[in-house]
Amino acid sequence: MTTTLQTFLVARDDLGRTRLAAGPLPEPADGELLVRIDRIAFTANNITYAEMGERMGYWRFFPAPEGFGIVPAWGFGDVLVSRHAVVSAGERLYGFWPMATHVVLRPDRVAAGSFVDASEHRQPLPAAYNLYQRCAGDPSYVAADEDWQALLRPLFVTSFLLDDFLADAGFFGATRVWLSSASSKVALALAHLLRSRGGVEVMGLTSAAHRDVVAALGVYRRVWTYADVPALPNDGRAVFVDFAGGVALRRAVHTRLGEGLVYSSAVGMAHRDAEIGAAPPPTGVKPVFFFAPERLRQRARDWGREGLEQRIGQAWRAFLPVARGWLEPVHSCGPEAVARVYEEALHGRVPPRTGHVLMLGEGPGQD
Numbered sequence: 517m518t519t520t521l522q523t524f525l526v527a528r529d530d531l532g533r534t535r536l537a538a539g540p541l542p543e544p545a546d547g548e549l550l551v552r553i554d555r556i557a558f559t560a561n562n563i564t565y566a567e568m569g570e571r572m573g574y575w576r577f578f579p580a581p582e583g584f585g586i587v588p589a590w591g592f593g594d595v596l597v598s599r600h601a602v603v604s605a606g607e608r609l610y611g612f613w614p615m616a617t618h619v620v621l622r623p624d625r626v627a628a629g630s631f632v633d634a635s636e637h638r639q640p641l642p643a644a645y646n647l648y649q650r651c652a653g654d655p656s657y658v659a660a661d662e663d664w665q666a667l668l669r670p671l672f673v674t675s676f677l678l679d680d681f682l683a684d685a686g687f688f689g690a691t692r693v694w695l696s697s698a699s700s701k702v703a704l705a706l707a708h709l710l711r712s713r714g715g716v717e718v719m720g721l722t723s724a725a726h727r728d729v730v731a732a733l734g735v736y737r738r739v740w741t742y743a744d745v746p747a748l749p750n751d752g753r754a755v756f757v758d759f760a761g762g763v764a765l766r767r768a769v770h771t772r773l774g775e776g777l778v779y780s781s782a783v784g785m786a787h788r789d790a791e792i793g794a795a796p797p798p799t800g801v802k803p804v805f806f807f808a809p810e811r812l813r814q815r816a817r818d819w820g821r822e823g824l825e826q827r828i829g830q831a832w833r834a835f836l837p838v839a840r841g842w843l844e845p846v847h848s849c850g851p852e853a854v855a856r857v858y859e860e861a862l863h864g865r866v867p868p869r870t871g872h873v874l875m876l877g878e879g880p881g882q883d
């Protein structure tokens with residue numbers, strides 16, 4: 517059993533500079549929990565959290581020493597010590613964690629299947645990130661699917677909300693949807709949902725190195741490389757959903773699709789030279805930033821929390837068997853392995869079919 521707190525720190529002004537901090541385990545106060553973080557998923561989405569650490573507040577979830585940030589990640593943890601009246605030691609939790617071995621939470625609004633972390637510094641941050649599922653009371657929890665839940669569930673919720681948003685808007689009159697960074701998990705999930713819905717042609721844009729792998733997955737009608745952009749078919753009306761976020765690519769796509777581009781959604785910045793929501797093209801529609809937690813709040817108001825969860829759950833159950841066919845969870849355990857995966861993700865060297873699941877402390881993970 518680890519008796520020290522280990523934390524993976526990233527320099528805020530240079531995401532390539534990292535270090536491991538070690539210290540004593542924190543003591544939970546009355547009403548708090550000490551949680552041992554067991555496994556977290558790591559994808560380009562976490563790199564975007566770091567890129568947007570200052571601007572969108574991702575550094576504020578888990579405070580770090582001056583000049584450093586702690587990258588947040590989705591996954592599972594176990595309550596090691598409880599000083600809370602309802603949530604007990606030994607409980608398994610799912611939620612948003614620091615890249616660390618342990619964290620202290622302060623449960624509030626405790627229900628059978630969830631609670632909210634009421635730690636003061638987290639209160640101004642989007643509520644979706646402060647919610648923890650208590651696995652034993654969560655009817656959708658399947659122990660054998662933990663890797664899949666950590667890797668895909670938060671991304672799938674974004675894809676679900678995008679699919680719903682576009683359909684709700686009648687695809688702005690378009691019959692074709694272009695997805696950049698088509699090899700990303702969030703894009704693949706959206707392509708699956710759009711294809712299942714039918715009525716629009718789903719096209720993928722990816723790097724040359726990923727084209728064949730993505731095309732073989734069969735989720736896109738056709739997969740094109742970024743070099744193909746000047747020759748893309750531009751007949752009819754189209755929507756562009758940009759997960760790559762590169763300024764030059766966005767301009768090239770807007771220019772090629774021209775007047776036929778009726779809506780442009782800026783979702784991701786996988787390519788890292790990105791300025792989300794910025795860099796308007798010379799003419800035509802302006803990219804609109806899509807922020808999943810905002811749409812989630814909207815749909816919770818429209819459908820009620822239960823109605824929303826029931827819809828997401830149903831779509832998730834249909835998606836999971838498909839995802840198992842294209843993604844392979846890969847476990848890495850210990851600080852060195854975690855640093856290696858972080859660097860691979862930072863530089864975009866993770867193969868599209870690999871899903872990294874990390875364990876910073878000691879544990880049963882394998883390399």
Ligand SMILES: NC(=O)c1ccc[n+]([C@@H]2O[C@H](COP(=O)([O-])OP(=O)(O)OC[C@H]3O[C@@H](n4cnc5c(N)ncnc54)[C@H](OP(=O)(O)O)[C@@H]3O)[C@@H](O)[C@H]2O)c1
Pocket residue numbers: 558559560561562564565670671674696697698699700701702703721722723726759760782783784785786787788806807808809861862863864865866867868
């Ligand atoms: N706005 C929101 O609410 C929201 C919600 C969820 C996710 N997102 C964003 O969607 C994006 C994809 O997330 P994900 O977790 O699904 O990603 P992922 O599965 O890890 O995607 C990896 C893919 O991204 C591209 N990529 C990653 N790093 C790169 C680099 N350094 N240089 C060039 N290309 C790189 C490559 O795709 P290609 O070769 O195909 O370009 C790569 O195959 C992220 O930016 C994430 O933050 C946004």
